[in-house]
Amino acid sequence: MDIEIKGLCKHFGKNDLYKNFNLSFSEGKTTAIIGPSGCGKTTLLRILAGLEEYEAGSITGLPGATTKNEGRIAFLFQEDRLLPWLTVSENISFILDSFLQKNAQKIRVKDMLELVKMKDYAEAYPRELSGGMQRRVAIARALAYDADLILMDEPFKGLDDALKSEIQEKMQEQHKGIKKTILLVTHDLEDAQKMADIVYRFHSRPVDVSIEV
Ligand SMILES: Nc1ncnc2c1ncn2[C@@H]1O[C@H](COP(=O)(O)OP(=O)(O)O)[C@@H](O)[C@H]1O
Numbered sequence: 001m002d003i004e005i006k007g008l009c010k011h012f013g014k015n016d017l018y019k020n021f022n023l024s025f026s027e028g029k030t031t032a033i034i035g036p037s038g039c040g041k042t043t044l045l046r047i048l049a050g051l052e053e054y055e056a057g058s059i060t061g062l063p064g065a066t067t068k069n070e071g072r073i074a075f076l077f078q079e080d081r082l083l084p085w086l087t088v089s090e091n092i093s094f095i096l097d098s099f100l101q102k103n104a105q106k107i108r109v110k111d112m113l114e115l116v117k118m119k120d121y122a123e124a125y126p127r128e129l130s131g132g133m134q135r136r137v138a139i140a141r142a143l144a145y146d147a148d149l150i151l152m153d154e155p156f157k158g159l160d161d162a163l164k165s166e167i168q169e170k171m172q173e174q175h176k177g178i179k180k181t182i183l184l185v186t187h188d189l190e191d192a193q194k195m196a197d198i199v200y201r202f203h204s205r206p207v208d209v210s211i212e213v
């Protein structure tokens with residue numbers, strides 16, 4: 001099912017962030033959102049993930065909305081949010097506990113660490129990693145979750161160009177033929193156009209949207 005946002009209204013204090021905002025995201029497609037800092041990209045992802053309230057409007061088609069416990073949402077936050085007391089592999093495997101056996105978890109973790117080129121650091125702790133390496137673990141964790149909807153907030157932040165291209169290509173390969181709905185927020189039009197089937201540009205405020213061609 002497509003995700004449809006209709007008549008969304010949200011304000012912080014006196015400022016309207018969204019005023020009668022409408023947008024839909026196609027099932028199984030990658031949609032990118034670009035726009036200036038502070039225009040409301042992160043807030044939209046948080047609303048979709050159920051982490052932020054809104055005053056009016058409706059959102060339909062979210063995984064798990066109709067049947068209890070069916071459908072998962074993965075969220076790669078703008079900050080990495082790795083758990084400092086867990087190793088790299090534990091940071092990924094702990095979210096798999098509820099639906100994968102230990103052996104399957106191991107395989108999934110290994111595959112994802114390979115995708116982000118971090119398999120040599122499986123036993124390292126987050127504090128031993130550079131910012132870019134922590135970002136890669138956060139990407140691996142979001143992809144490992146096998147969600148129906150993947151929300152990614154500035155996923156490639158802090159990665160150098162060569163590594164970024166490589167990870168982007170592997171992500172595209174991984175999602176070839178798999179119907180996942182991906183929503184990707186980025187500053188970078190090139191990244192957006194490379195990864196997404198459609199690119200929306202947000203203008204603030206209240207948020208208005210245009211299609212990037
Ligand atoms: N919890 C909050 N309280 C008050 N203002 C907020 C809060 N979260 C976001 N905002 C404001 O809403 C606007 C959009 O924020 P955000 O969605 O994070 O923008 P973006 O991700 O596009 O940079 C910003 O002006 C920000 O200051």
Ligand SMILES: [Mg+2]
Nearest residue numbers: 041042043078
């Ligand atoms: Mg943001």
